[in-house]
Amino acid sequence: MKKISFLLFFLFFGMLLSGCAEEESSKIQVAEVTRSIFYTPLYVALEKGFFEEEGLTIELQTTWGGDKTMTTLLSDGADVALVGSETSIYVYARGADDPVMNFAQLTQTDGTFLVAREEYPDFNWEDLKDSNFLGQRKGGMPQMVGEYVLKKHGIDPHQDLHLTQSIDFANIPNAFATGDYDFVQLFEPTASIFEQEGRGHIVASFGKESGKVPYTVFMTKQSFIQKNEEEIRNFTRALYKAQQWVQSHSAEEIARVIQPYFDDTELGIITTVVDRYKSQGSFAENPILDEAEWNNLKAIMEEAGELPDDVEHSKLVNTEIAEDIMNE
Template sequence: MKRTLVSIILFLIVIASVIVGAVMKRNNDNSNLTKVKVAEVAHSIFYAPQYAAISNGYFEEEGLDIELILTPGADAVMSSVLSGDVNIGFSGTEATIYVYNGGEEDYPVTFAALTKRDGAFLVSREKINNFTLNDLKGKSVIGGRTGGMPEMTFEWALRENGIDPKKDLNIDTSIAFAAMQGAFIGGTGDFVTLFEPNATSVEKEGLGYIVAYVGELGGAVPYTAYNAKRSYIDNNPDIIKGFSRAINKGLKFVSDNDAERVAKSIISFFPDTALNDLITMIDRYKKGDAYRETISINEEEWKHIQDIMIAAGELDEYAPYDKLIYGKYFNEFE
């Protein structure tokens, strides 16, 4: 009996030693990494390549330890970047234009793009077969905030299809991005524009129906991208290069693999979402051509995003590509 008890105790000591050793090794490994704080504008499956880059260890390969900080709203992301609370911002590129035009001396510059289309799906309260944008006439739609890319892209798509967003329907821009799903479920609006996983969540609950992908209607733009203050980019070239390479690897992983493999690689970031639902969402984005092939941004799409802003009345003149886009590593990763 004593011999058995001693054996059990020795076994437990060995197990404890292994666990402690593994933890200490991991802590030592992390201590060799450079911490980079990133303010992400939203937590969405739309950003799958970013989460894949983290879970697959691409940042660690570059010597970086990424801390994601949810910072709802592009304006809040800009504030965090400018104040130095974070090193890198992740938001719509329109936000950097607003800051630049505001006269900020050490303004944020975009150095790597992740998505190339709007990430919102149009969700209807009623089931509509063979939906067209004309079905929105006379209806009420919960849109994004005024001046934000989701709302401006939606309005652009309407205009391109002969629909006046001010006269032909009512777009409610008073509801915060994070509250749009709840407002729709609560009875506000005939339609709502929602990112994933919110759009599928509403549909799965039987409270709405996905009828269109706004991204397909708005065209290719540098929609969501990474930015940092010019001074940070100048002073930390290795971090910017390593970060860019890791994101590029994440984009390639999503491009080269099917939705199931991508879903399994990022499911830890969405613990409340079933794997099958995650697969469906990623497949929707892949089929909608939402993700970029590489991190690079060309001048044509930079102009297009500003065309959208000008049409929305949020921009008077074009902001210079060479001032707000840092393309040093674009060709290297193509």
């Protein structure tokens, strides 16, 4: 009888501890703008259990596009959004009472590549002139960075090219594959897959050409940070662990970790893409979005005629949390 009572006590005690653990875990809903190997540190944080170590349960949804992602965040369909920093400026310029704050940077360069229909062993940017160029959606970071880089090389995208910007983001690869285009601006892994299949050739990296910019950042409403600062701190700490892990491990090791998020992509392609992004410094090494990067973003937006307001870094960027985490 004593043995049964003793066993029941431990079963009850175990259930009590389990219940406490569940209560201690906080749920954060995250909306990512697309599913991309470009966001490798996020998937590493999920797969390596770094969020769990910080007492967080992450519910990840893919919202497919900047506008949809920001609408999801503003309508409380998500607590945190992973999207380009330009969206926070657009929201602020519309007079939002509860501004969207950038609190942790994930990628620090553009993630697109220039893919040509034909091989160009000695590619020169002048080769683009008078070509049929399939670009990205107007007003988004890929398009703005693309035009910024072209202008830097003396190419006026609206005068020197036969430019198409009317294709939806998800349909751009198929449009290039089936259409009469000479060049296209593509994300990975599509660019590498096209190259592997002989349907295109990577000739340049917009990320290398544009310099550091807060391309993809975790952001949330200012009110959410005020009410849930500890959860945001824990989120940022988990991300920083993942960023450090990515910096200290090989592309092959990283690819194996994130493979579950890309079931339709061969491990070899994932490895190639991770190596390409890592070697050009696309993955931010820490969560801090500094003022120089913010100013570079505004310069790119202004050059594209898309900067609605010259918003100061301090108004839409919270670096205090990331700085505290790094100083622990």
